[in-house]
Amino acid sequence: MTRPIADAAVHxxxxxxxxxxxxxxxxxxxxLASAEQLRPRMVWVDLWAPADCDPAATVxxxxxxxxxxxxxxxxxxxxGTISGGGGLHRRIGDDGLExxxxxxxxxxxxxxxxxxxxxxxxxxxxxxxxxxxxIAHDVxxxxxxxxxxxxxxxxxxxxxxxxxxxxxxxxxxxxWEVTRAAWPGYASLA
Ligand SMILES: CC(C)(COP(=O)(O)OP(=O)(O)OC[C@H]1O[C@@H](n2cnc3c(N)ncnc32)[C@H](O)[C@@H]1OP(=O)(O)O)[C@@H](O)C(=O)NCCC(=O)NCCS
Numbered sequence: 001m002t003r004p005i006a007d008a009a010v011h012x013x014x015x016x017x018x019x020x021x022x023x024x025x026x027x028x029x030x031x032l033a034s035a036e037q038l039r040p041r042m043v044w045v046d047l048w049a050p051a052d053c054d055p056a057a058t059v060x061x062x063x064x065x066x067x068x069x070x071x072x073x074x075x076x077x078x079x080g081t082i083s084g085g086g087g088l089h090r091r092i093g094d095d096g097l098e099x100x101x102x103x104x105x106x107x108x109x110x111x112x113x114x115x116x117x118x119x120x121x122x123x124x125x126x127x128x129x130x131x132x133x134x135i136a137h138d139v140x141x142x143x144x145x146x147x148x149x150x151x152x153x154x155x156x157x158x159x160x161x162x163x164x165x166x167x168x169x170x171x172x173x174x175x176w177e178v179t180r181a182a183w184p185g186y187a188s189l190a
Contacts, residue, residue, distance in 0.1 A: 002069030006126035009119040024055030040168035083107035118186030138169040148176035
């Protein structure tokens with residue numbers, strides 16, 4: 001069995017950790033409050049809208065998957081409050097993980113997603129089997145592109161997007177990677 005991905009890291013006031021079912025109600029509230037800004041890129045936003053949506057059950061499902069060696073779904077917290085979310089996804093073969101991230105509208109423009117992606121890179125490389133970490137974003141998503149650039153990832157090309165597209169996405173992704181040998185650890189970059 002594949003080992004579960006390391007699931008918590010801290011930098012100053014910012015914590016990245018696996019979601020707990022108790023986070024569910026606040027997570028839903030942040031997504032709904034940010035829906036207009038998230039919807040263009042995040043195809044899942046409206047799944048959180050129905051009144052009978054059960055966020056704790058969704059988190060339980062993510063955590064069951066993680067325990068079996070699957071994807072990691074994390075919250076990004078600043079001082080204990082939810083700023084956004086992210087993840088490490090097993091989409092690129094046994095030696096790699098792909099990072100995803102989003103921020104609530106209240107948390108943008110202060111570097112929190114860059115910190116979170118840096119911490120997620122550390123978590124990915126905590127597993128000796130992981131040799132590369134990838135960030136893929138639509139070629140028109142300039143805000144997302146800033147994150148791998150700031151972290152020193154290298155642009156390795158473009159390809160057709162294999163994730164479900166948001167309405168603002170073109171379907172063409174730019175791909176960035178960092179290898180274990182090239183990653184200095186987020187603490188060295190901060
Ligand atoms: C992608 C997304 C997370 C980026 O959010 P963001 O706030 O721009 O990213 P960060 O938190 O890293 O903040 C970076 C911004 O803060 C500024 N900043 C301020 N202090 C900073 C610091 N200490 N460190 C880094 N950046 C800092 C940067 O200059 C940058 O602003 P700029 O783009 O005007 O130059 C956000 O746009 C989002 O949630 N989009 C919808 C979901 C999405 O597209 N996800 C990615 C799919 S591939």
